[in-house]
Amino acid sequence: MEIKVKILRFNPETDKRPHYQTFRVEAEPTDRVLDLLEKIKGYQDGSLAFRRSCAHGICGSDAMRINGMNRLACKTLVKDLSKGTITVEPLLGLSLIKDLIVDMDPFFEHYESVMPYLVNDEPPPLKERLQSPEERERFDDTTKCILCAACTTSCPSFWSNGRYVGPAAIVNAHRFIFDSRDRAGAERLRILSDQFGVYRCHTIFNCTLACPREIQITKAIGEIKRAIATGSLD
């Protein structure tokens, strides 16, 4: 079948402002939106710019707005979208560079600001540190994050102030705060109790809806708020 794909285009070298361009492509219902973008780039307009790599929802390169929702182009099938024109636009809240490519550096800076790494200066045992399956399960959900930015760039609080660390950074703080092997939970909670930390979250749930890994983000943020309020991780 033939599908219309309407893409928000912007070339900083020639355009004053972004504009829409519509392409017609042959598609199967099981095609990924990424497949359509590849067909357009490969056979109609090679200048179309977007990021992609693994093409099956793991590398997190191709988050974009598809019919108004933040999604991964490689994990969105034509048959799962409502009939008619498919609209593809870049993520909001990060500066637009070209077509579907936005500046990811601020996003990764927020990620780095929450100490997203295990801290434990006790001498390690000769073998593994022990961790029960229950302790491991406590932070399982937040280990799934692929840093695609779909959550952070769907968050109205982030849109209104880009200094907010955003849901993705909080998810990655959660992954360590609730890891029984980590020793820097208190420090991360202090960072996140800052005015640009968790209290910018107003439980709008856009992030949870947008996450292609189905991480319960708002719940994770809530757990951190509670930990800050009670001073306890239980």
Place this chain on the structure above:
Amino acid sequence: MKVHQFDVVVLGAGGAGLMAALYASKTATTAVVSKLYPSRSHTGTAQGGVGAALGNLEEDHPEWHTFDTVKGSDYLGDQDAIEFMCNEAVRAVYELEHMGLPFSRTPDGRIAQRPFGGHTNNITGKPVRRSCYAADRTGHMILQTLYQQCIKNNVTFFNEFQVLDLILVNGVAQGVVAIELATSEFHIFHANAVIIATGGHGRIWKITSNAYAMTGDGVAIALRRGIPAEDMEFFQFHPTGIYKLGILITEGVRGEGGVLINGQGERFMERYAPRVKDLASRDVVSRAMYLELREGRGIDGKDFLYLDVRPETVNKFAALDGRTRPDGSPYRVTTEELLLKLPDIIDFCRTYLGIDPIQQPMPVQPTAHYAMGGIPTNRFGEVVIDEKNKVLPGLYAAGEVSCVSVHGANRLGTNSLLDLIVFGKHAGLRAAEYACQTQFKTLPKDAADFAREQLDSLRRCKGEGERVSAIAEEMKEVMMEHVGVFRTAEGMEQALKKLQELKERYRNLKLDDCGTVFNTELLNAWEIGNLLDLAIVTTASALARKESRGAHAREDYPKRDDKNWLKHTLAWLEDDGKVKLRYKPVVITKYPPKERTY
């Protein structure tokens, strides 16, 4: 043009590159130059686990792991390097755990382990639980953990920079030339040690598990600088790719008890590998699948088979096999257990196939997956450039881009993640040690010229010309048909002719984008050029090897021939596009070649 100076520069930010950077940066100034943000690297898609004989669930030994890897390699792996890797494996996995990697756990809190193809108890010959895993996203967790540790250790990253060329001064590595994607500005990274960790080149084939980014940049850059590629004819086809899409379904599915079923409802692997059945080596299983399809035993007569992990199927065959848990009780699985151990696989099937693997079998076909061949190195990660293993000073390679060779003619599952943590680490340590004792040499004034010429020759927006995508499609088709799981002289000669024709057409491209900001069309075109070169080298190496060994299966030479072919291929790409082949011996220490059955 900007010039940067570091002791060590690492190309690529996957598992091998990050591991190398982490260790090099302990003593040397280190930069990572990567065309992707680190978390986008293909290591993240590895699923089933990393092999190490921890023995957490049953008896196991690094010696058994060594033998299994030698046998899996069809005796083409270098046994000194394999022994080194398998001995280092145990420490390397504990080290990852100490860095914070969230492995799945046993009830007593240790790292969980599952069976994987070709990994056996060397006394009974039965599958052994050796793969250390984090659900079915072990690669994701390795990549995240190493990236996190690099952030903690202040490693410098140049993300979205495409490396185009290697700078050699009097036969010594002195840095690389790269282009910044966002601006098209050229950068020279002047360095005493260069570690190539750019990954594989599975995009040569039509059905592939590989990311778009896997375009063999490292090997292509090296070939253009006169460095040979080793054992390129050995490329692994993973048995279970999602039908048509090629997306990987981990061997861990079969580790958890899943079985392959043909159109007659038969568990056909019993006929091909009576002892370990569905957990035979990948080359063995992929060939069996092709033979089943050729005999018309695909599902509904089509070109796919089923991978069945429904609990009732798993439990039926586990009972027939007499499979037990570590405590001796019969092995039985529940839906809940599968959901916990294989969440991503279940998600892939729901997303891309619209089926639930708990209720329905998955349609699968072999998919191009992993390069056993690559830039020749010794076990310290140093690049070696001739039959006598002469070292090229200052140049290192690790991970899929390299050929140590620990995988020989066929890699065992879980040994790729192991390869990158062990050899990434040692390449990093060795490179830093060398770089810190070495004086910087003056760079030639024209250091960036060759890189610039390559892009200039592609950057044509006017006049007549062809789109690069058509050329790429034709390459993938011909490689899939003639240089895939089964090969013949006739087919490969045809393929070689076609590839040379495509190479000619490639000289006459036309682009739509002649801008400087994220000109991804230009860089994609350059990547396709890399794939074309590697396809030619692969085919020429395969055509010359008149035997069948591991992943290289010749219908016209169906037997392994140790008398003539127990040797590594070295292939040089000459200026006229011809491939020059030479050979070097395999290192054999403890395990003389014998017949390989599973």
